[in-house]
Amino acid sequence: MDLRIVGPLATAVERAAVDGVLGPPESGWHGGVRDARLEGHVAYGGYAARERRHLLLPALHAVNDRVGWISQGALGYICQRLTVPPADAYGVASFYALFSLTPRPPVVAQVCDDVACLVQGAEAVCAELERTLGPAGTPTAAGRATWQRSPCLGLCERAPAAMVRVAGEEPRETVLAPADAAAVADELATRGGPTGDRAPSAPPIPQAGDPSLRLLRRAGRVDPESLDEYRAHGGYEALRRSLEIGPEAVIREVIDSKLLGRGGAAFPAGRKWEAVAHAAARPHELVCNADESEPGTFKDRLLMEADPFAVVEAMTIAGIATGCERGFLYIRGEYPLALERLERAIAQARSHGFLGDDVMGHGVRFEIEIRRGAGAYICGEETALFNSIEGRRGEPRNKPPFPTQAGLFGRPTVVNNVETLVNVLDIVREGAAAYVAIGTAGSTGTKLFAVSGQVERPGLYEVPFGTPLRSLLDLAGGVAGGRQLGAILLGGAAGTFVTEAQLDTPLAFETLRAVGATLGSGVVLVFDESADLAAVVARIARFFRDESCGQCVPCRVGTVRQEEALARYVRARGDGPGGEVRMEIEAELIGEIGRVMRDASICGLGQTASNAVESAIAAGLLETPA
Amino acid sequence: MSAEPIWFRLPPPPTEVPRAPERPAPRAVELTIDGASVAVPEGATLLEACRSIGIDTPTLCYLENLTPVNVCRVCVVEVEGLRTLVPACSRTVEPGMVVQTDSERVRHSRRMVLEFLASSVDVSTAPDLRRYAERYGAEPGRYGPTAATVAQPVKVDNELYVRDYAKCILCYRCVEACGTDAQNTFAIAVAGRGFEARISTEFAVPLPDSACVYCGNCIGVCPTGALMFRSEHEMRAAGTWDEARQARTDTICPYCGVGCTLTLHVQDGEIVKVTSPLDHEVTAGHLCIKGRFGWAFVGKRGE
Numbered sequence: 001m002d003l004r005i006v007g008p009l010a011t012a013v014e015r016a017a018v019d020g021v022l023g024p025p026e027s028g029w030h031g032g033v034r035d036a037r038l039e040g041h042v043a044y045g046g047y048a049a050r051e052r053r054h055l056l057l058p059a060l061h062a063v064n065d066r067v068g069w070i071s072q073g074a075l076g077y078i079c080q081r082l083t084v085p086p087a088d089a090y091g092v093a094s095f096y097a098l099f100s101l102t103p104r105p106p107v108v109a110q111v112c113d114d115v116a117c118l119v120q121g122a123e124a125v126c127a128e129l130e131r132t133l134g135p136a137g138t139p140t141a142a143g144r145a146t147w148q149r150s151p152c153l154g155l156c157e158r159a160p161a162a163m164v165r166v167a168g169e170e171p172r173e174t175v176l177a178p179a180d181a182a183a184v185a186d187e188l189a190t191r192g193g194p195t196g197d198r199a200p201s202a203p204p205i206p207q208a209g210d211p212s213l214r215l216l217r218r219a220g221r222v223d224p225e226s227l228d229e230y231r232a233h234g235g236y237e238a239l240r241r242s243l244e245i246g247p248e249a250v251i252r253e254v255i256d257s258k259l260l261g262r263g264g265a266a267f268p269a270g271r272k273w274e275a276v277a278h279a280a281a282r283p284h285e286l287v288c289n290a291d292e293s294e295p296g297t298f299k300d301r302l303l304m305e306a307d308p309f310a311v312v313e314a315m316t317i318a319g320i321a322t323g324c325e326r327g328f329l330y331i332r333g334e335y336p337l338a339l340e341r342l343e344r345a346i347a348q349a350r351s352h353g354f355l356g357d358d359v360m361g362h363g364v365r366f367e368i369e370i371r372r373g374a375g376a377y378i379c380g381e382e383t384a385l386f387n388s389i390e391g392r393r394g395e396p397r398n399k400p401p402f403p404t405q406a407g408l409f410g411r412p413t414v415v416n417n418v419e420t421l422v423n424v425l426d427i428v429r430e431g432a433a434a435y436v437a438i439g440t441a442g443s444t445g446t447k448l449f450a451v452s453g454q455v456e457r458p459g460l461y462e463v464p465f466g467t468p469l470r471s472l473l474d475l476a477g478g479v480a481g482g483r484q485l486g487a488i489l490l491g492g493a494a495g496t497f498v499t500e501a502q503l504d505t506p507l508a509f510e511t512l513r514a515v516g517a518t519l520g521s522g523v524v525l526v527f528d529e530s531a532d533l534a535a536v537v538a539r540i541a542r543f544f545r546d547e548s549c550g551q552c553v554p555c556r557v558g559t560v561r562q563e564e565a566l567a568r569y570v571r572a573r574g575d576g577p578g579g580e581v582r583m584e585i586e587a588e589l590i591g592e593i594g595r596v597m598r599d600a601s602i603c604g605l606g607q608t609a610s611n612a613v614e615s616a617i618a619a620g621l622l623e624t625p626a
Numbered sequence: 627m628s629a630e631p632i633w634f635r636l637p638p639p640p641t642e643v644p645r646a647p648e649r650p651a652p653r654a655v656e657l658t659i660d661g662a663s664v665a666v667p668e669g670a671t672l673l674e675a676c677r678s679i680g681i682d683t684p685t686l687c688y689l690e691n692l693t694p695v696n697v698c699r700v701c702v703v704e705v706e707g708l709r710t711l712v713p714a715c716s717r718t719v720e721p722g723m724v725v726q727t728d729s730e731r732v733r734h735s736r737r738m739v740l741e742f743l744a745s746s747v748d749v750s751t752a753p754d755l756r757r758y759a760e761r762y763g764a765e766p767g768r769y770g771p772t773a774a775t776v777a778q779p780v781k782v783d784n785e786l787y788v789r790d791y792a793k794c795i796l797c798y799r800c801v802e803a804c805g806t807d808a809q810n811t812f813a814i815a816v817a818g819r820g821f822e823a824r825i826s827t828e829f830a831v832p833l834p835d836s837a838c839v840y841c842g843n844c845i846g847v848c849p850t851g852a853l854m855f856r857s858e859h860e861m862r863a864a865g866t867w868d869e870a871r872q873a874r875t876d877t878i879c880p881y882c883g884v885g886c887t888l889t890l891h892v893q894d895g896e897i898v899k900v901t902s903p904l905d906h907e908v909t910a911g912h913l914c915i916k917g918r919f920g921w922a923f924v925g926k927r928g929e
């Protein structure tokens with residue numbers, strides 16, 4: 001490929017950051033020192049270069065983490081190293097919200113103004129920041145810092161949340177939750193302290209220690225950084241058993257367990273595994289989807305933070321059963337603690353023979369590579385995730401072909417959610433028969449629910465499928481302050497609103513489908529009767545507009561038109577009979593927009609982008625101002 | 627005469643050229659489209675199947691000489707048993723499929739897609755899109771005067787062509803033509819995300835600073851006039867562009883030995899733009915800078 005790289009050169013600091021990921025350049029051809037003997041006699045590109053394209057995202061992260069933004073020179077250097085055309089790489093870098101392609105201060109506070117934080121005062125925090133520091137994006141602290149609004153940070157149980165990211169030699173991220181404007185401003189002024197959690201860590205797993213817990217058995221009780229502790233509490237029993245019984249038997253157990261995917265689509269995990277295990281094309285790929293960016297969701301984060309070895313062990317079982325020699329763990333870019341703990345867990349597992357060329361002495365090979373997302377909800381969609389790992393724009397692919405046929409790098413791929421995989425541990429350890437005894441006939445096992453919003457004890461809960469929504473709400477202490485329930489957003493931004501009347505619906509895939517609701521990824525966002533649901537729904541509409549990848553027309557333009565129509569609908573309220581007519585017109589238009597997005601969008605984002613808006617209108621939740 | 631030097635020996639007489647082995651004809655797949663049964667070769671798309679029986683399916687991002695990206699969704703059809711509609715341009719036929727191309731559901735989606743585009747993009751130079759919009763009864767005006775659009779100033783940064791992204795429907799055709807489908811230059815890509823996504827060079831640098839080689843293949847595939855010959859752009863601005871007065875003449879490019887067919891668009895004795903037939907076996911519609919733009923000399927006879 002004939003690259004044309006013009007413009008400024010990368011600084012020494014930028015080059016060092018890139019070389020830290022890619023190693024030193026091998027020749028003048030890709031940005032190193034020119035060797036007069038070789039000049040004109042070496043070429044680089046073709047397969048060798050394309051093989052390394054998956055390092056584009058890590059290289060972009062390296063520069064962004066080091067300098068705070070990605071300059072034209074830095075991008076050009078990355079392109080030269082990887083033989084990627086600059087326009088192409090610019091298209092990739094500009095896809096992600098965490099990257100800046102214009103100068104930006106090294107310290108950035110991301111202040112969440114998404115739904116759970118919205119009802120806990122996020123707008124007040126933002127307003128105060130605007131007053132004291134200036135509008136979002138204004139440089140402060142002598143040009144060293146700035147603040148931005150952010151979609152859900154996955155810290156909803158401690159809303160309102162903020163996170164301060166510091167670029168530099170030792171990039172760090174600090175969580176502030178619950179956050180107030182003074183704390184954010186203070187953090188910006190002191191340019192961020194050490195990595196860590198500024199808030200007193202209220203236990204986000206209220207049930208911790210309850211003997212009925214399965215997925216959360218170890219959470220909060222076992223040191224997440226100790227392999228020995230993990231093993232002392234049942235760790236690696238499942239991998240041992242799976243190596244004893246062999247891949248076919250493991251897949252049999254997973255099929256018989258009727259385990260359904262927990263990432264939102266509820267697809268039978270065993271069927272996926274079987275298809276990939278039997279696919280003739282080699283090699284096979286495994287991906288653990290830890291991108292979790294649905295507003296209101298934080299279950300995978302807590303699972304990874306509290307029990308990282310379980311995720312590593314489960315991936316190992318899945319990989320070996322389906323004939324993969326490596327697995328990618330794609331983790332959301334804003335999960336510093338989970339990332340740190342997983343990295344540590346992987347390193348420990350490797351040094352103790354639980355990963356590597358000879359897993360547990362059974363002569364099988366399995367490795368795990370971590371990839372960090374960079375601020376794009378759409379990259380949780382499995383095929384967008386593949387493109388993201390491959391160093392392309394995170395645009396979903398058309399299906400078919402399905403991932404089991406042609407997924408990551410065009411190879412047969414198993415992709416599962418973190419929670420789905422962790423379920424496999426008990427399935428293998430105890431057998432499918434014991435597993436199906438829990439839950440309902442159609443939805444076996446237990447489910448994690450991320451409960452937040454105006455609820456007494458927000459946090460992560462684990463209950464068997466079939467538990468009525470009301471019981472879950474009671475478990476969480478009911479509506480905050482004993483107030484009346486307004487509505488519950490079930491399933492996250494892509495889910496639907498349910499009200500008091502549906503509280504007795506059992507939480508299971510089949511029962512919810514029957515009432516036109518969805519479990520999604522297990523979000524339960526509670527609003528009391530005084531909550532401004534119009535503001536909540538408007539925020540959801542904005543979320544989809546911001547997060548659409550922009551590839552297909554129904555979603556790229558539809559999400560914008562939906563947001564506009566919703567705003568007109570809300571404005572027409574209380575405007576007498578004329579207003580009512582206008583509300584009806586807009587509601588009808590929203591229905592038409594929703595229909596084309598559902599019918600003709602490429603992926604699940606567009607297909608579900610109108611769920612919450614339409615369900616709120618249908619339930620009459622927006623008719624009168626709060 | 628054994629002393630005959632070897633380089634004087636005549637080449638051996640021609641033998642029969644070996645023929646390619648016969649390939650089995652692709653199997654036929656039978657399906658039903660709008661109640662009629664259709665048989666097409668395995669691997670054909672639903673679009674090809676529709677066209678084989680004369681059903682006119684609208685397309686915007688699809689073009690015969692490019693890989694389908696299926697992003698505009700104007701070609702969607704309804705297949706019995708599937709939850710969503712499917713893009714006809716890229717979905718391959720399967721035996722027994724039952725397809726509706728003009729159901730209420732299909733018409734609704736097509737109308738909305740066309741409304742979305744016509745309400746956010748300047749479609750004044752996109753004749754196909756306007757024709758489809760009329761056919762499906764699109765009413766772009768109903769999103770009101772404040773509906774967000776992609777309006778932005780036209781980019782005029784070189785002598786040969788202009789880029790008016792206020793007219794861009796983001797069909798990805800130009801990116802494909804600049805990339806692996808034709809030119810392999812990769813000067814442009816989609817940048818940004820969602821409604822803010824745009825076709826762009828790196829850091830939006832002007833074309834002369836980019837990798838662009840001015841083959842103009844992006845102009846050749848652009849369905850909306852967002853990419854336009856500078857000559858056409860200027861004539862339109864001056865109000866002198868008049869396709870009714872233009873003759874199209876096919877000729878062979880005079881520059882190199884490849885022998886691409888050029889279609890000269892001539893108005894009032896002046897070449898105003900050059901294209902190449904999409905179905906041409908050499909060019910597949912694509913040219914290089916010389917054939918595409920190198921015709922100024924023709925009008926300069928005697929100067």
Ligand SMILES: Cc1cc2nc3c(=O)[nH]c(=O)nc-3n(C[C@H](O)[C@H](O)[C@H](O)COP(=O)(O)O)c2cc1C
Binds near residue numbers: 265378380383418
């Ligand atoms: C817009 C969108 C976002 C998604 N985000 C996630 C995510 O963050 N995590 C996840 O596990 N699955 C997500 N999914 C679902 C994945 O596409 C995929 O179904 C899932 O990872 C498969 O794993 P499972 O079968 O174990 O659920 C998302 C889907 C869509 C359409």
Ligand code: SF4
Binds near residue numbers: 549550551
């Ligand atoms: S539905 Fe939205 S997110 Fe999905 S491919 Fe289309 S534009 Fe992208």
Ligand code: SF4
Binds near residue numbers: 797798801847850
């Ligand atoms: S410039 Fe033209 S060809 Fe390129 S994406 Fe836009 S409309 Fe399509």
Ligand code: FES
Binds near residue numbers: 115152153155156160
């Ligand atoms: S962290 Fe703010 S909504 Fe989730």
Ligand code: FES
Binds near residue numbers: 716
């Ligand atoms: S023509 Fe089929 S999606 Fe655009």
